[in-house]
Amino acid sequence: MTDLSMFYSEPVFRPPSEGNSLLLTVSIGCSFRCTFCYPYRHKKFSIRNIGDIKRDIDISKKLYGDSIRKIFLLDGNAFISKPDKLVEISNYCYQQHKNLQRVSAYAHANDIIGKSDEDLMRIAKSGLTMVYLGIETGDNDLLKTINKKTTAENLIKAAQKLHKSGIILSGTIILGLAGNNPELSKKHAISTAKLINEMNPIKSQIWYISALSLMLPPGTEIKKDVKEGIFTPLNQKDTLKELNNILENISDDLHGCVFRSNHASNYLALKGILAKDKDDLIQKVKYGLSHPESLRPEYYRGL
Numbered sequence: 470m471t472d473l474s475m476f477y478s479e480p481v482f483r484p485p486s487e488g489n490s491l492l493l494t495v496s497i498g499c500s501f502r503c504t505f506c507y508p509y510r511h512k513k514f515s516i517r518n519i520g521d522i523k524r525d526i527d528i529s530k531k532l533y534g535d536s537i538r539k540i541f542l543l544d545g546n547a548f549i550s551k552p553d554k555l556v557e558i559s560n561y562c563y564q565q566h567k568n569l570q571r572v573s574a575y576a577h578a579n580d581i582i583g584k585s586d587e588d589l590m591r592i593a594k595s596g597l598t599m600v601y602l603g604i605e606t607g608d609n610d611l612l613k614t615i616n617k618k619t620t621a622e623n624l625i626k627a628a629q630k631l632h633k634s635g636i637i638l639s640g641t642i643i644l645g646l647a648g649n650n651p652e653l654s655k656k657h658a659i660s661t662a663k664l665i666n667e668m669n670p671i672k673s674q675i676w677y678i679s680a681l682s683l684m685l686p687p688g689t690e691i692k693k694d695v696k697e698g699i700f701t702p703l704n705q706k707d708t709l710k711e712l713n714n715i716l717e718n719i720s721d722d723l724h725g726c727v728f729r730s731n732h733a734s735n736y737l738a739l740k741g742i743l744a745k746d747k748d749d750l751i752q753k754v755k756y757g758l759s760h761p762e763s764l765r766p767e768y769y770r771g772l
């Protein structure tokens with residue numbers, strides 16, 4: 470009897486918006502080690518060979534017929550794969566799944582800036598049209614502290630390269646990442662707003678920025694820092710103030726940026742287009758600050 474199970478290396482994580490997507494394992498784990506990130510800590514990083522990936526695509530066709538609309542490439546930074554390989558995977562996904570509309574993946578900034586504009590355009594043309602980029606902060610000191618292995622300048626470069634190629638950018642920032650230190654929190658907020666401003670596309674196109682709030686899962690270095698008294702988490706009120714500070718420093722010239730804070734880790738769920746809805750979003754944050762009973766309680770926050 471033929472084995473019709475696709476390969477997965479547990480635990481498996483995907484962005485909330487990929488909830489209905491077919492998950493396809495292209496790489497295992499993540500080649501980076503950010504201090505706050507836990508899903509891939511116990512996985513040895515590797516990239517699967519094309520034959521195994523194509524076998525999984527064949528199996529998914531047998532399992533789901535023509536019902537697949539979106540495919541998300543696992544794991545933490547599947548976009549590290551060579552351009553030719555990503556194009557081959559994406560082409561094969563569309564070949565097998567007639568109703569496929571999008572292929573997407575997580576990426577680290579270095580996975581993007583390491584590829585030429587021509588290669589990124591080829592990848593976009595193959596149908597891999599969305600990349601989820603962990604921005605976290607625009608503060609270079611904080612990027613170093615969290616072991617992000619990139620800089621604000623490279624994050625901006627990565628975003629602009631994606632815009633130019635036609636691959637849609639979906640970036641995430643993390644509220645509370647600088648901890649309970651007013652000066653550092655302000656620096657994180659202002660640098661992050663500045664970075665978002667500099668990610669503004671030249672031409673009119675849609676892009677996404679989502680805010681998460683820092684969680685402290687067991688086994689992470691940041692959790693260890695909390696236990697050792699090196700890091701104090703930001704409280705609910707100051708997290709909202711940080712969000713307010715980011716929004717207030719967003720340039721009025723920003724366009725096409727869908728801003729969301731509807732992730733389960735957040736105290737306040739927001740959605741709007743920046744900079745068009747900036748004032749409205751700020752008013753909602755201010756309301757949350759003056760009506761804490763309207764916010765998501767600490768015990769309801771989750772990943």
Ligand code: SF4
Nearest residue numbers: 499501502503506545
């Ligand atoms: S690059 Fe992303 S997935 Fe990899 S360790 Fe950092 S936060 Fe986690």
